[in-house]
Amino acid sequence: MIASPIIGHRGCARRAPENTLGAMTFSRDQGLEWVEIDANLLGDGTAVMFHDSTLDRLTPSQGKLADRDWASVKDLDVGSHFSPAYQSERLPSLEAALIHIRDLGLGLNLEIKHYPDFSIDAITERCIEVLDAHWHDEKRLLITSFNGEILSRLHRARPQWLRGHLWVKLPDNWLEVARILELSSINLDHHHLTETQAQAIKAAGYDLYCYTVNDAEAAERLRRWGVDGLITDDPALIQPA
Structure with missing residues (x-):
């Protein structure tokens, strides 16, 4: 298994403001070994840890992020919407996020976003640059995306990096895609996964991760099906009995 059985979604988004440095620290303090975050892009080409467009x-x-540059967003408060306790949180660059997560000793599931406001090449190339500079433990890095072209470009540029395809529902041609892109994992919305699909994915030799699991009954069912890791907003809700 690449990652861990429980992965903090955007850094435990029910317990700390999502995609903030404070949320990464909170996840570590909860005993998690891996976090999932989002890589996004500003109009000036700066990569940031942020989900929305x-x-x-x-x-x-x-x-839009695409209409802003780093100087205009670096001091934005991204914590007060969650709680006054996080009012000092500022919008993090991807560089700062990687350094912080690395220094906390956490493994990283990096989801690369793609919105129509920027090109696939732009976000992929920038993420590669930042990862090359600030992340060197390739065994504790899993890069995922809903966009197959991003994964294809990563496959060509950094074939040694572990990659997973995100889907809401498992497509009929998933195995063909997985082989072409030399994926390491399949990452799915747990609401649409069946036991038969889970067994097929595991039998084909891929790690299987499910998002976003915040229910104990669902978590137990997925574990019985052989799912490797559950991406959650609150680990306390899905800890094994």
């Missing part, structure tokens, strides 16, 4: 939901500001 706009600032509206998580910051006091508004507008």
